[in-house]
Amino acid sequence: MQTSPPENGQYMLAAYIVVALIVGRYALRLLQKGWRETHRGS
Amino acid sequence: MIGSLAGSHRVIRNGMVITGIALAAMVGVYCLALLATPVEAHQGLAQKIVYIHAPAAWSALLSFSIVGIVSGLYLWLRDPRLDLFAEASADVGLVFSVGMLTTGPIWAKPIWGTWWTWDARLTLTLFLFFIFLGYRALRGAVQDRAERARFAAVIGILGMILVPFIHLSVYLFRTIHPQPILLKPSAPSLPPEMLRTLLASFGGFTLLYVGLVSVRYGLGLANEIREGGDAD
Amino acid sequence: MADLLRPSVAIAAKDFLIEWRSRTALLSATVFAALVLVVFNFARDPASLSPVVLAPSVLWVTTTFAAMLTLNRAFMLERENEAGEALRLAPISPNAVFLGKYLANLAFVGVVDLVVLPLFVLFFNVDFGGVLLGLIGVIVLANLGFIAVGTLSSAMAVRTRFAELMLPVLLLPFLIPPLIGAVQATTRILAHRPLSELMGWLRLLGLYDIVFFTVCLLVFPSVSDE
Numbered sequence: 234m235q236t237s238p239p240e241n242g243q244y245m246l247a248a249y250i251v252v253a254l255i256v257g258r259y260a261l262r263l264l265q266k267g268w269r270e271t272h273r274g275s
Numbered sequence: 276m277i278g279s280l281a282g283s284h285r286v287i288r289n290g291m292v293i294t295g296i297a298l299a300a301m302v303g304v305y306c307l308a309l310l311a312t313p314v315e316a317h318q319g320l321a322q323k324i325v326y327i328h329a330p331a332a333w334s335a336l337l338s339f340s341i342v343g344i345v346s347g348l349y350l351w352l353r354d355p356r357l358d359l360f361a362e363a364s365a366d367v368g369l370v371f372s373v374g375m376l377t378t379g380p381i382w383a384k385p386i387w388g389t390w391w392t393w394d395a396r397l398t399l400t401l402f403l404f405f406i407f408l409g410y411r412a413l414r415g416a417v418q419d420r421a422e423r424a425r426f427a428a429v430i431g432i433l434g435m436i437l438v439p440f441i442h443l444s445v446y447l448f449r450t451i452h453p454q455p456i457l458l459k460p461s462a463p464s465l466p467p468e469m470l471r472t473l474l475a476s477f478g479g480f481t482l483l484y485v486g487l488v489s490v491r492y493g494l495g496l497a498n499e500i501r502e503g504g505d506a507d
Numbered sequence: 508m509a510d511l512l513r514p515s516v517a518i519a520a521k522d523f524l525i526e527w528r529s530r531t532a533l534l535s536a537t538v539f540a541a542l543v544l545v546v547f548n549f550a551r552d553p554a555s556l557s558p559v560v561l562a563p564s565v566l567w568v569t570t571t572f573a574a575m576l577t578l579n580r581a582f583m584l585e586r587e588n589e590a591g592e593a594l595r596l597a598p599i600s601p602n603a604v605f606l607g608k609y610l611a612n613l614a615f616v617g618v619v620d621l622v623v624l625p626l627f628v629l630f631f632n633v634d635f636g637g638v639l640l641g642l643i644g645v646i647v648l649a650n651l652g653f654i655a656v657g658t659l660s661s662a663m664a665v666r667t668r669f670a671e672l673m674l675p676v677l678l679l680p681f682l683i684p685p686l687i688g689a690v691q692a693t694t695r696i697l698a699h700r701p702l703s704e705l706m707g708w709l710r711l712l713g714l715y716d717i718v719f720f721t722v723c724l725l726v727f728p729s730v731s732d733e
Contacts, residue, residue, distance in 0.1 A: 425732075
């Protein structure tokens with residue numbers, strides 16, 4: 234018995250974008266801080 | 276006592292490299308999950324949220340377990356580096372928990388038909404999140420450095436012990452969360468392509484934790500050395 | 508063992524004496540609890556929700572919040588005149604200090620509960636014939652564990668900025684297991700269910716008490732030492 238999967242792609246996209254924003258933003262900010270710290274004064 | 280500035284910079288640099296690799300891996304995981312993994316027949320595309328939700332939850336739990344263990348070690352050995360590491364791990368853990376707590380409801384809405392239920396694991400993770408928000412608030416509210424470290428360590432340990440109790444109490448209450456699909460002793464119930472994506476994502480998130488916590492720890496270390504190098 | 512018990516009983520007695528002379532904290536906590544009971548009665552739709560349905564939750568929210576108010580007091584007391592410093596310098600183990608404060612807190616919260624319980628029966632029209640003993644048992648069982656965590660947290664909270672805010676933030680997550688257990692057990696007791704239906708919950712409460720009392724007693728020295 235084959236039924237077509239429900240249409241809920243928008244939820245999937247929302248979740249993937251949210252994670253990318255939250256975790257990605259945090260990672261980039263840490264990288265920025267790390268770069269500034271290691272390149273300070275030299 | 277806690278090492279040189281150069282040493283902390285080495286930690287940061289290593290962490291940045293690992294974070295870079297992990298971010299690249301995550302891009303790969305996103306492509307794999309969104310483009311190359313088959314759509315589940317009953318749950319549709321929303322099922323793919325599991326590929327980022329479960330690994331984010333894993334990273335959050337990993338961070339918080341490490342906070343608990345390192346806190347215990349701190350009370351025993353009183354090495355300020357352990358305290359800094361616990362702080363870093365708690366900070367990173369909070370970010371992963373936000374990821375977990377936002378994707379959870381987004382997945383639950385189409386699948387369960389409701390954004391939130393008071394199921395055992397949901398409640399557990401929510402309270403874990405609250406404990407570590409309290410942990411952070413406590414850190415911010417104590418002036419003395421040694422005192423801050425001791426207080427935070429105590430909450431770290433108590434939080435770790437609380438987790439099984441919350442789980443047990445809410446489990447007795449009621450639960451509808453899907454059982455772990457990966458660690459079943461018989462055969463994993465996921466088709467191989469899906470399992471591969473999930474495992475890749477677990478790897479990516481774990482690597483991301485390692486990278487982020489190293490950078491965060493190195494930054495804390497450098498800060499500590501610069502501010503009060505003579506205090507210890 | 509006697510080395511631990513004698514000074515701790517002395518500390519508890521001292522706290523109780525100080526409190527008994529002024530009675531401010533005890534009185535305000537009791538008034539607070541009574542007010543919460545009244546507020547709860549009006550914070551429901553009387554047509555759709557009978558008081559008995561709400562009763563267990565009301566009882567527990569009221570007692571735990573009142574307990575939190577009294578917990579704040581335990582170490583706040585020692586802030587005056589550097590009394591905490593003297594307590595630290597005294598030739599007694601920090602565990603004895605913890606035990607003393609714990610006993611005092613148990614007594615204070617017990618007094619507040621003793622006042623709340625009759626008010627609760629009165630306001631919420633609870634038929635307590637034959638359930639009173641069980642109810643008191645559950646209250647004692649729930650208090651033993653969370654007051655241990657509360658005593659430890661208040662020792663830390665008083666030494667932070669915003670102490671009054673820090674205690675609930677730290678303590679509330681730790682209230683969840685005893686609160687769930689106590690509410691569930693209370694519901695079953697009020698419905699006159701057989702004992703076997705609450706054994707699971709009572710066991711959970713007992714386990715929580717043992718584990719958290721032990722852990723708090725063991726880690727308290729690291730909170731107080733310098």
